[in-house]
Amino acid sequence: MMYYLLQVNVLLIAFYLIYKLLLSQLTFYRLNRFILMSIPLTALLIPFLRTSGFNEVAASYVLPMVSLINEDLPFTELKSSKSWAPILGWIYLSGLVFFSIRFLVAISGLVGYLRNIDFKKENGLKIALVSTKEQSFSFFNFIVINQKDAGIYDMIVSHEEVHVRLLHSVDKVIAELLSCIFWFNPVVHYLKKDVTNNHEFEVDSILGTSKEEGEYIHGLSQSFPLLSERKLANSFSSKSNLLKRITMMTKAPSNSASKLNYLLLIPAAMLAVLSFSCAEQLEDNLSTEAPSPPAVPDDVYSGERVKEVTEMPQYTGGNEALYVFMAETIKYPEEAKKEGLSGVVYISFVVDVKGAVTDAKVVKGIHPVLDNAALEVVKMMPDWIPGKIGDKEVSVEFMLPISFKLNDSEQGDKKKSE
Numbered sequence: 001m002m003y004y005l006l007q008v009n010v011l012l013i014a015f016y017l018i019y020k021l022l023l024s025q026l027t028f029y030r031l032n033r034f035i036l037m038s039i040p041l042t043a044l045l046i047p048f049l050r051t052s053g054f055n056e057v058a059a060s061y062v063l064p065m066v067s068l069i070n071e072d073l074p075f076t077e078l079k080s081s082k083s084w085a086p087i088l089g090w091i092y093l094s095g096l097v098f099f100s101i102r103f104l105v106a107i108s109g110l111v112g113y114l115r116n117i118d119f120k121k122e123n124g125l126k127i128a129l130v131s132t133k134e135q136s137f138s139f140f141n142f143i144v145i146n147q148k149d150a151g152i153y154d155m156i157v158s159h160e161e162v163h164v165r166l167l168h169s170v171d172k173v174i175a176e177l178l179s180c181i182f183w184f185n186p187v188v189h190y191l192k193k194d195v196t197n198n199h200e201f202e203v204d205s206i207l208g209t210s211k212e213e214g215e216y217i218h219g220l221s222q223s224f225p226l227l228s229e230r231k232l233a234n235s236f237s238s239k240s241n242l243l244k245r246i247t248m249m250t251k252a253p254s255n256s257a258s259k260l261n262y263l264l265l266i267p268a269a270m271l272a273v274l275s276f277s278c279a280e281q282l283e284d285n286l287s288t289e290a291p292s293p294p295a296v297p298d299d300v301y302s303g304e305r306v307k308e309v310t311e312m313p314q315y316t317g318g319n320e321a322l323y324v325f326m327a328e329t330i331k332y333p334e335e336a337k338k339e340g341l342s343g344v345v346y347i348s349f350v351v352d353v354k355g356a357v358t359d360a361k362v363v364k365g366i367h368p369v370l371d372n373a374a375l376e377v378v379k380m381m382p383d384w385i386p387g388k389i390g391d392k393e394v395s396v397e398f399m400l401p402i403s404f405k406l407n408d409s410e411q412g413d414k415k416k417s418e
Contacts, residue, residue, distance in 0.1 A: 002088060002089060002092075004047055005092070005182075007046075007047040008043045008044055008047060008182070009043075009182060009184075009185045009187075011042070011043035011046055011047075011272055012039065012040065012043045012182065012185060012187050012188060012191075013185070013187050014268070014272065015039045015042065015043060015265070015268065015269075016039060016187045016190065016191055018264065018265060018268055019032075019035055019036065019039065019194075020190075020194075022261045022264060023035060023261055023262065024194065026254040026258050026261065027201075027205065027248070027251065027253045027254045028254060028258075028259065028262075029198055029201045029202035029205055030202060031259070031262060032198050032201075033171070033195075033198050033199070033202060035262070035265070036191060036194055036195050036198060037171060037174065037175075037195070039191065040178050040182075040188075040191070042269060046269065046272050046273055049273045063319070063322075063398055063399065063400045063401075065344070065401040065402070065403050066323060066326050066330075066400065066401070066402045066403065092184065095183045095184060096180060096181065096183065098183075099179065099180040099183045100180045102180075103176055103177065103180050106176075106231040106232055107173075107232060110139060110230060110231070110232055110233065113230075114139065114142050114144070117130060117144065119142065122157075123161075124141065125141050125142075125143055125157075125160075125161060125164060126141055126142045126143065127143045127145065127157060128142075128143070128144055128145065129145050129147055129150060129153070130144055130145070130146065130147065131146075131147050132144070132146055132147075133228060134146065134228050134229065134230050135223070135228070135229055135230070135235045135236060135237065135238070136149045136156050136160075136223065136235070136236040136237075137160075137229070137230050137233035137234055137235045137236060138160035138163050138164060138169070138233065138234045139169055139230075139232065139233045139234070140164065140169045141164050143156075143157060143160045143161075143164070145157070149222075149223050149236070151222065152219045152222055152223060155216070155219045156223070156236050158207060159203055159207060159236055160234065160236065162202075162203045162206055162207065163199065163203060163234040166199075166202065166203075168199045168203075168234055169232075169233075169234065171195055171199065172195065172196065172199075172232055172233075172234070173232065175191070175192040175195045175196075176192065176232060178191075178192070179192050193240075196234075196238075196241070197241050197244060197245075199234060200234075200238070200241060200245050201244075201245065201248045204216070204245055204248070204249050205248075205249070208249050216249075217246055217249060220236075220237050220242065220245065220246070221237075221242075223236055223237035308389055309387050309388070309389055309394060309396055310388055310389050310390060311387055311388040311389075312387050312396065313351040313355065313384045313385060313386055313387040313396050313398075314384060314385045315381075315384050315385075316382065316383075316384065316385060322381075325381065325382075326377060326402075329377050329380060330373065330374070330377040330402070331373065332373075332404060333369045333370065333373050335369050336367065336369045336370050336373070336404065337406065339367075339369075340406060341366060341367045341369065341370055341404070342366075342404050342405050342406050343366035343367075343370070343403070343404060344364075344366070344401050344402065344403045344404075345362060345364070345365050345366055345370055345371055345374040345375075345401070345402045345404070346362070346363040346364040346365075346399055346400070346401050346402075347360060347361070347362060347363065347374050347375055347378045347399070347400045347401075347402065348360070348361055348363045348397060348398065348399045348400075349361075349378055349381075349397070349398055349399075349400070350395050350396065350397050350398070351384045351386060351387065351395065351396050351398065352386070352395045353386055353393040353394060353395055354383070354386060354393075355383040355384045355385055355386040356383050356384075357378065357379065357381045357383070357384065360375060360378045360379050361375070362374070362375055363399065366404070370404050373404075374402040374404075377402075378400060
């Protein structure tokens with residue numbers, strides 16, 4: 001999960017930088033809106049995509065390699081690196097809960113506020129003129145106008161009506177939810193601001209053509225931007241982006257050739273898919289350079305059929321607990337140390353429908369002494385949580401590479417004795 005989140009956030013940063021550097025200053029606001037809302041979705045999906053050339057599956061589900069140096073697994077190192085995972089997980093979940101609660105408080109407060117206002121209906125809109133310390137705003141088809149803005153009532157209604165028609169509130173809610181999920185990534189918060197700014201640029205560009213531009217800008221400056229803003233709402237004249245809006249309104253429209261910049265996102269997305277596919281394939285190759293295990297019965301899921309398993313078997317306590325067990329159980333045979341034997345032993349085994357470890361065998365060995373040491377420890381494993389397809393327990397084949405390695409001093413001693 002944490003690795004997936006890391007991938008998504010790397011993609012978010014990469015795509016956002018492309019948008020910011022090449023597209024944000026273009027006046028194709030509707031297209032920019034599509035790009036801004038597509039960036040998170042694309043980042044979420046790409047880690048799941050793999051190109052056909054990198055779609056090979058190992059002969060059995062291969063576990064990460066266990067390394068044994070002398071008599072002790074280098075587990076102190078493994079545990080210290082792994083121990084951050086649960087801590088980071090708890091930090092992430094704490095942030096997720098905090099920002100989710102903040103979101104729920106904001107949206108429930110806004111809905112509660114709107115329920116207490118007496119709206120009048122005009123052309124499918126619900127409009128109210130109220131005395132408040134907040135800016136005039138809209139949220140879906142509700143438009144709330146501050147009495148201080150009564151002099152530009154019609155302009156505000158026209159402005160907010162465009163927000164309603166273009167469903168900008170949907171974007172704002174989605175962007176807010178994304179900022180809860182990826183609360184630790186500053187890029188998401190910048191992206192959320194850009195979504196809001198682009199909404200205003202889009203509305204201004206539509207109304208700027210139907211009204212005298214100078215009159216429209218004057219109307220914006222007449223409102224009260226120093227008032228507080230309602231979270232999640234479309235504020236008529238936000239103090240944070242008023243200057244940007246005026247700048248974009250007075251900017252010359254981008255020429256059609258500038259649309260070619262958007263095409264750069266296609267190779268960027270393809271490169272991202274290819275990069276993740278290559279990375280996964282490299283990782284697979286590093287851990288799966290083992291020969292195919294012997295044929296297995298039809299009721300055992302291995303090879304391509306592993307894809308059918310909806311819930312893979314799990315060692316009780318997860319992989320970390322598995323390697324704790326290995327560290328405490330396996331020993332580097334004295335005979336192997338004397339003979340200077342080292343290398344990787346590949347053990348295949350099946351976790352059956354009851355979770356028992358069965359059919360353990362050496363698929364590729366080095367020497368009987370090391371082969372037996374590896375095989376015995378696998379046979380001693382306690383029961384796993386069985387795998388499932390839907391609600392049905394199934395047997396699944398695994399392969400476990402176990403690396404035996406002598407330390408440098410012992411290798412040197414062996415060479416001297418020879």
